[in-house]
Amino acid sequence: MSHVIEMLNIRKEFPGIVANDDITLQVEQGEIHAILGENGAGKSTLMSILFGLYHADKGKIIVRGKEVHIHSPNDANDLGIGMVHQHFQLVHNFTVTENIILGKEGKFFLDRRGASKKIKALSEKYGLNIDPDMVIEDITVGMQQRVEILKMLYRDAEILIFDEPTAVLTPQEIEDLMQIMRNLVAEGKSVILITHKLNEIKAVADRCTIIRRGQLIGLVDVKSTSASKMASMMVGRPVNFKVDKKPAQVGRVILDLHDLKVLNNKKLVGVKDFSLSVKAGEIVGIAGVDGNGQTELIEAITGLRSIEAGTITLDGNDITNADVRKRNEIGIGHIPEDRQKRGLVMAAPLSSNVAIKEYYHSPFSKNGLLDAEYLHEYAQKVIDQFDVRSGEGIYSLAGKLSGGNQQKLIVGREVVADPELLIAVQPTRGLDVGAIEYIHSQLVAHRDKGHAVLLVSFELDEIFNLSDRIAVMNSGELIDVVKTTETNEEEVGLMMAGVKRKEGAQ
Amino acid sequence: MKPIKQREKQSNAFLVAASATVLGLLAGAILMASIGSNPFSGFWYLFRGGLMNVERIGNTLATATTLMLVGLSVTFAFKTGLFNIGASGQMLIGGLCATLVAHKVFLPRPLFLIVLIGAALLGGALWGVIPGFLKAKFNVHEVVAAIMMNWIAYWSIYYFIPAFLKGPSLETESASIAVSQSMRSPWLTKLFNGSYMNLAFFVAIAAVIIVKFILDKTTLGFGLKAVGSNRFCAEYAGIKVNRNVVISMMIAGGLAGLAGLSFYTGYSRNMQIGVMPAQGFDGIAVSLLGASTPLGVLLSSLFFGILQSGKGFMNAMTSVPPEIADTIIAVIIYFTATSVLFKRFWDAVLKRQGNKAKRKAALSEPAVKKEGQ
Numbered sequence: 045m046s047h048v049i050e051m052l053n054i055r056k057e058f059p060g061i062v063a064n065d066d067i068t069l070q071v072e073q074g075e076i077h078a079i080l081g082e083n084g085a086g087k088s089t090l091m092s093i094l095f096g097l098y099h100a101d102k103g104k105i106i107v108r109g110k111e112v113h114i115h116s117p118n119d120a121n122d123l124g125i126g127m128v129h130q131h132f133q134l135v136h137n138f139t140v141t142e143n144i145i146l147g148k149e150g151k152f153f154l155d156r157r158g159a160s161k162k163i164k165a166l167s168e169k170y171g172l173n174i175d176p177d178m179v180i181e182d183i184t185v186g187m188q189q190r191v192e193i194l195k196m197l198y199r200d201a202e203i204l205i206f207d208e209p210t211a212v213l214t215p216q217e218i219e220d221l222m223q224i225m226r227n228l229v230a231e232g233k234s235v236i237l238i239t240h241k242l243n244e245i246k247a248v249a250d251r252c253t254i255i256r257r258g259q260l261i262g263l264v265d266v267k268s269t270s271a272s273k274m275a276s277m278m279v280g281r282p283v284n285f286k287v288d289k290k291p292a293q294v295g296r297v298i299l300d301l302h303d304l305k306v307l308n309n310k311k312l313v314g315v316k317d318f319s320l321s322v323k324a325g326e327i328v329g330i331a332g333v334d335g336n337g338q339t340e341l342i343e344a345i346t347g348l349r350s351i352e353a354g355t356i357t358l359d360g361n362d363i364t365n366a367d368v369r370k371r372n373e374i375g376i377g378h379i380p381e382d383r384q385k386r387g388l389v390m391a392a393p394l395s396s397n398v399a400i401k402e403y404y405h406s407p408f409s410k411n412g413l414l415d416a417e418y419l420h421e422y423a424q425k426v427i428d429q430f431d432v433r434s435g436e437g438i439y440s441l442a443g444k445l446s447g448g449n450q451q452k453l454i455v456g457r458e459v460v461a462d463p464e465l466l467i468a469v470q471p472t473r474g475l476d477v478g479a480i481e482y483i484h485s486q487l488v489a490h491r492d493k494g495h496a497v498l499l500v501s502f503e504l505d506e507i508f509n510l511s512d513r514i515a516v517m518n519s520g521e522l523i524d525v526v527k528t529t530e531t532n533e534e535e536v537g538l539m540m541a542g543v544k545r546k547e548g549a550q
Numbered sequence: 551m552k553p554i555k556q557r558e559k560q561s562n563a564f565l566v567a568a569s570a571t572v573l574g575l576l577a578g579a580i581l582m583a584s585i586g587s588n589p590f591s592g593f594w595y596l597f598r599g600g601l602m603n604v605e606r607i608g609n610t611l612a613t614a615t616t617l618m619l620v621g622l623s624v625t626f627a628f629k630t631g632l633f634n635i636g637a638s639g640q641m642l643i644g645g646l647c648a649t650l651v652a653h654k655v656f657l658p659r660p661l662f663l664i665v666l667i668g669a670a671l672l673g674g675a676l677w678g679v680i681p682g683f684l685k686a687k688f689n690v691h692e693v694v695a696a697i698m699m700n701w702i703a704y705w706s707i708y709y710f711i712p713a714f715l716k717g718p719s720l721e722t723e724s725a726s727i728a729v730s731q732s733m734r735s736p737w738l739t740k741l742f743n744g745s746y747m748n749l750a751f752f753v754a755i756a757a758v759i760i761v762k763f764i765l766d767k768t769t770l771g772f773g774l775k776a777v778g779s780n781r782f783c784a785e786y787a788g789i790k791v792n793r794n795v796v797i798s799m800m801i802a803g804g805l806a807g808l809a810g811l812s813f814y815t816g817y818s819r820n821m822q823i824g825v826m827p828a829q830g831f832d833g834i835a836v837s838l839l840g841a842s843t844p845l846g847v848l849l850s851s852l853f854f855g856i857l858q859s860g861k862g863f864m865n866a867m868t869s870v871p872p873e874i875a876d877t878i879i880a881v882i883i884y885f886t887a888t889s890v891l892f893k894r895f896w897d898a899v900l901k902r903q904g905n906k907a908k909r910k911a912a913l914s915e916p917a918v919k920k921e922g923q
Contacts, residue, residue, distance in 0.1 A: 386782050389779045396776075
């Protein structure tokens with residue numbers, strides 16, 4: 045067997061933290077090798093060492109049998125190592141071709157046509173389906189990722205590293221990406237896949253290296269190892285995939301949407317004739333592919349976007365024209381889709397972030413003056429209760445937290461406020477198994493306290509796991525509302541594609 | 551626990567500013583040496599010029615007063631994510647309002663001072679609130695609007711003063727204000743040996759305290775800072791972004807208006823036409839060096855005050871041109887703007903020391919524990 049990459053006994057220390065402790069990774073020629081670990085386990089550090097962004101304190105890197113020293117990403121490129129980062133590095137008003145040749149423009153004259161031809165050929169060879177003349181801002185996230193892949197192929201990369209590639213993709217795009225990875229290895233490339241999603245590893249990877257808290261836990265053959273075995277190796281304890289929940293005790297109507305019409309950012313109809321009600325004590329999941337009006341719908345309910353027509357009623361109050369604060373006061377909690385953009389002030393400490401919705405009223409403040417003591421106590425209560433881990437407790441800046449802890453902080457803030465309606469949009473996106481388990485249990489607990497929960501997720505597993513009823517959206521329309529117990533993933537999948545069930549059901 | 555954390559952070563900002571200052575002075579020394587002057591005597595006279603006797607200290611404080619107020623203005627807007635480049639215009643209008651009051655309103659002294667200060671405050675606030683309103687209502691960038699407001703103020707005064715406040719001899723400046731109608735105060739003038747030192751200094755100190763109080767302790771400051779750090783999150787949380795933008799620019803304008811008060815009815819006692827006050831832009835440097843905190847602004851304005859008021863003396867006593875002082879300021883700003891480098895440097899140094907201490911304190915505790923998410 046020939047190892048294309050060997051990282052032997054790698055150790056990397058940051059002040060106060062051992063990020064990698066004696067980790068060995070051996071990738072074979074032509075395999076898809078997964079690296080599995082929770083957030084903060086040290087996967088990204090290991091790959092950054094391979095890509096030349098960090099230097100190992102100890103250990104060797106051997107590429108194709110030769111020991112190498114990688115000092116910068118350029119060195120890595122020269123060795124045929126390419127990386128698709130989680131956040132794409134593309135110039136938005138450039139075409140695909142221009143982005144790909146950026147940094148490799150060649151001599152004085154720009155041979156755009158030649159480059160474009162080469163890109164087209166590569167795209168066809170690996171089934172990437174990219175038009176080289178499209179402008180980046182006009183193409184979908186999935187296509188942007190494929191442009192990143194093309195960028196590496198254009199630079200003759202033999203070893204491709206994917207850092208959490210599916211975090212931003214829709215189920216269909218994930219399917220496509222898996223196929224692309226298979227094509228890549230079929231052509232003799234080697235793929236390293238960094239992820240914490242077990243089903244993806246099960247679907248494509250050949251072997252899997254598992255890391256926990258900076259240490260190597262094991263190397264397993266994916267086919268002969270069960271998902272739950274890998275999960276427990278990753279987390280260090282048995283993991284419960286199914287959410288335990290009692291049957292719903294449904295009460296009065298909390299949220300009532302009637303014939304809602306909302307425009308999207310392009311001033312086109314994003315949500316049309318949308319009517320839905322959510323009752324106390326139930327979780328209603330909105331299933332649908334990303335970009336089918338979910339964002340517009342949630343912004344309309346929370347008051348961040350004005351509506352064209354229709355009414356919104358919250359617990360008997362007409363809030364159609366109420367501002368965000370009024371809605372929060374009546375009882376909306378919102379776990380936003382983009383936790384870093386909307387959910388938190390990164391440069392502010394946890395104590396401020398926890399109070400950001402309520403700072404203006406008693407007991408957080410009196411007569412316009414903040415009550416620092418109460419703010420600190422309250423923040424301490426939230427981070428204790430929700431196990432938000434940080435370097436300096438409530439004084440830590442939100443930006444210094446890991447993604448999982450940021451999300452736990454937001455969930456904590458919204459749940460502790462005890463709203464009548466809790467809206468959770470993609471509440472577990474990008475989180476590891478342990479955090480997902482925890483957040484799911486919190487949403488169910490909120491329901492069991494007799495509140496309404498409206499869940500938006502692009503992951504069907506999550507929708508089915510949590511929801512009592514499923515509302516399916518397609519192109520801004522409500523296709524149908526079904527009881528979770530009376531449907532299955534296949535049927536909901538069809539409805540997500542816009543196919544209605546037999547007329548008149550529900 | 552809290553005071554320790556805060557002190558650590560503050561000292562870090564202080565170290566950054568101090569590093570930039572030292573490097574700026576060093577660059578000034580090299581410049582002086584390169585034109586064949588002795589840097590030691592250059593700096594000796596520069597600092598003596600600012601601090602040598604009570605009169606010069608008074609002048610330094612009076613110079614610093616204006617810079618302090620403009621620095622606060624820039625800092626305040628910055629906290630809400632706005633760049634107030636319109637301080638010059640706000641100073642002019644604040645100064646004009648104060649000058650008008652000084653010439654036309656006659657009241658008992660304490661009441662008069664309140665009206666005088668209030669007029670400057672309102673004039674500046676008006677000039678600041680307009681760009682704020684345009685930003686909130688029509689999304690006009692505040693820099694563009696504020697620069698235009700600067701020129702509107704400049705030309706309005708160009709015609710207003712000759713028409714209504716003309717001095718007895720010169721067409722280009724307003725009539726001098728009587729000392730009893732200005733921010734000057736006989737006991738202060740006497741205390742500082744006839745310098746420009748005036749009551750506006752105490753207004754500036756009060757403004758530092760009030761601004762710090764607003765930003766740290768009030769719900770108003772909480773909202774303003776939330777809007778400044780992440781307007782999307784503020785919007786999500788139900789904070790009215792546009793209203794905060796308008797309020798922030800209004801208060802920033804008011805502070806710059808007070809700077810106009812200090813400059814036109816305290817430091818000097820008349821207004822010249824056709825001069826855009828440079829302090830409006832120097833205030834940006836003061837705010838930058840002061841790490842955009844009220845106390846930082848207090849310190850950095852005093853430092854810049856020394857340089858500004860000492861440079862003439864340096865020029866008189868040595869062959870060093872006064873522009874060297876401006877160059878030093880410029881280099882300091884340059885280093886402050888690249889302060890990320892110093893910050894990383896000091897972070898690394900402090901962390902290394904902290905780790906050493908920690909390692910000594912808790913040898914038994916496994917380091918891996920900290921990584922747990």
